[in-house]
Amino acid sequence: MIKQLNRIDIAVTDLPGACAAYADLFGVAPHARAADSARFRLANTDVLLQAAGAILPHSGGEGLCGMAFGVDDLERAARLLDNRGVAWTRESGPDGPRLRLDSAASHGAPVTLEPVPARDTRREAETGLTGAGAVVGVDHLVLRSANPTRAMAFWGARMGLSLRFDRTFPQMGARVTLFRCGDMKIEVASREDPAKAEQDDELWGVSWRAADIAGLHARLAGGFDLSEVRRGLEPGTAVFTIRNRTHGVATIAIGARQLEA
Template sequence: MIAALDHLVIGGSAADYETLLGRRSVDGHLRTGNVGLRFEADASGLRSLVFATQDLEKAATLLERRAVSTTRTDEGLALLGHGVAIGLCAQSEEAPSPLTVETAAAISSLDHVVVRTPNPERAIAFYAGRLGLDLRLDRSNPKWGARLLFFRCGDLVVEIAHDLKKGVSDEPDHLWGLSWRVPDIAAVHARLKAAGLDVTEPRDGRRPGSQVCTVKNGTGGVPTILIGGVGRWQGGG
């Protein structure tokens, strides 16, 4: 049913993300190698996930059979996943936005989008059972204080994170943060610092051979990290 994550809706304007991504917006939209960005004025943070499907009518029928309530929109279908706004649209072949910097200093693609949940079993039932996403990893790590669920979606991951210390509840899930892949973390770090962004120094990441840094502003209120030293996501931690 779901072929890919088509785009994210983020509060704010495209201007901040033109700087962050090193790309020029087209008609107010931006797109990296694997995901697009749309913007909602007078808001902040991640607003919604919009998945692509090859057949909207079949998707609507399947969701109805799986007891998922949907609403028709100009774009396709809209639904609510325990507090998270989710859309489905027809799959397209939109090209990445033009680069405004050298390739090494630009953000290439999305690695994962993070949803925080107080109820991981509920999240599994919804994202795997209702939406049909491929659960590739279910790992609890006391050192991180979290249980992490990785759902494969194209060449990126929808990561569901649960704070172990808070226990399980029926409170709503919420969209939280983004992790972007970069071809050269030193080059991207230097470019963003020169543009006036507050970016931490690169440090070793959890994946072997990776480095990460945190972007603390200029993201429309979205917690954001950059990951270098990794390629297309293959299902590891």
């Protein structure tokens, strides 16, 4: 059913400031601007910054507020959702008609389904999306959940995404599962807690894919508060945390770990 991640939506209270911050992060100017939004085009998705007061439904704060997944056939997707017991409503979004999943059915995750864009997606590469310091796209989105079994049933059985990684990290007290979506992933970070099992899941963070993790760290060091580069949870990866100017989005960058001499 789902072919790709069309778009990530981020609510911001200071649109000009957020636009400048994400232009610095990505190394490219916005692809499009409007009075209440700015859109960036990366190699595998769009990132839409939206003025928080213009978004419904939304609490009004800053942070990730939507995941728009691309499907080949919206009507077929609607029938599949019905057959799988997932409630939805039809509405118009920033890119046209879409299906918004009921928040109870998605356990709080802000999910919409939209047609895959007719264009050759962002695969119309922007000038800045190359080179050692490039952010080439999104690697994974992160949700937090107190009910990993429920999350696996939703993303795997109901949404049809392929489970690619499922490991428990005792030192962190966490279980991490990864579901493949096109060339990116949905990560569910879980700390199982029966007392909170019925609480909504939270769309919490994003990992940006680096062409060269050391090169990106060097490029961003002058304008962002960064952690040191460290070993990632996935084999063969290295990551660093971006601590500021992300407008409510928990953010890391990820790339291939360089072999030590």
